[in-house]
Amino acid sequence: MVDICVMKNINQIQLGHHGPFVSSLGLGCMRMSSVWGGPTPDESESIATINQALDLGINFLNTGDFYGAGHNEMLIGKAIKGRRDDAFISVKFGAIFHNGQWLGLDLRPDAIKNFVNYSLTRLGIETIDLYQPSRMDNSVPVEDIIGTVADLVKEGKVRHIGVSEITADQLRKASEIHPISALEIGYSLAERQIENELLPAARDLGVAVIAFANTAEGLLSGELSAPLSDNDYRQHFSRFQNQNLVYNLQKVEILKDLAISKGFTPTQLAIAWVKEQGEFIMPLVSMSKRSRLAENIEAMKIEFSEEEMNTLNTTFAIGAIKGGTYLAR
Secondary structure, three states: OOOHHHHOOOOEEEOOOOOOEEEOOEEEOHHHOOOOOOOOOOHHHHHHHHHHHHHOOOOEEEEEOOHHHHHHHHHHHHHHOOOHHHOEEEEEEOEEEEOOEEEEEOOOHHHHHHHHHHHHHHHOOOOEEEEEEOOOOOOOOHHHHHHHHHHHHHHOOEEEEEEEOOOHHHHHHHHHHOOEEEEEEEOEOOEOHHHOOHHHHHHHHOOEEEEEOOOOOOHHHOOOOOOOOOOOHHHHOHHHOHHHHHHHHHHHHHHHHHHHHHOOOHHHHHHHHHHOOOOOEEEEEEOOOHHHHHHHHHHOOOOOOHHHHHHHHHHOOOOOOOOOOOOOO
16 A cells, blocks of 8 residues: 555656646556557556556656547546546547557648547546647658647647657757647667757757656566567567577666665666656656556655666666667667
């Protein structure tokens, strides 16, 4: 059981130079729905997890209108009914799925206007706090995408504009059209490529970074062993295949040893490392069970010595992990 009195003191982060303050730890709600065709987790437990997160001061709730074909938004709508002001809701749009299969993106202005109305209805709210294209593939000019969302801000359907999984050039262009409050991107000890261009651009532009996949699809959890089972979805990624996985898990042993010496789990250290990369960076952690809340909140309080940070940064330098995932650019 989480001690609410003890745990509720969660720091806040500002989204952009002039944006709102939200919890420094975000709750990713994706795994509360069936996204890739798997079973849907227990809905009552998911709703209880959202409500307890809100009770503990985690108010940043992240979803996508394509998570579970709208199921995720309806779930959040049920959870926040009667306590809308407690939640800051971030919604991604644009991804098209059919029967659990990715079909591509639809970022046309007319499609965006259609998407937002369905999201508002499913969530049961009048305004989305942060609205962002899930990716950009150059099929529609950045000006048209961000310009359309800016119009939704004027209409009162959206409060702040975000972007997700884009390049530094796209971020600069988007920022010229309308102030961008947040960038959602994969970032972890094992996925540090954004440090070259994208992270510096976000810092210069005053854009907050919402960092997901902190454990790199479980690689940094300390719970994997080689080889993975044949039906494990990670088999599709070269990072988890054959000798790449064997090599990468040797790196993870160093993280595990440090975790043991500090009295935490490798997952907690992975989250804490992300948090330590800048006051404008928020770890976004996916959870569907209340039992995960306490350990993830505790991770936000972990501090590293200079020697410990040097060990992690050297062990997991850019390019130190072999192979990639769909997050790689």
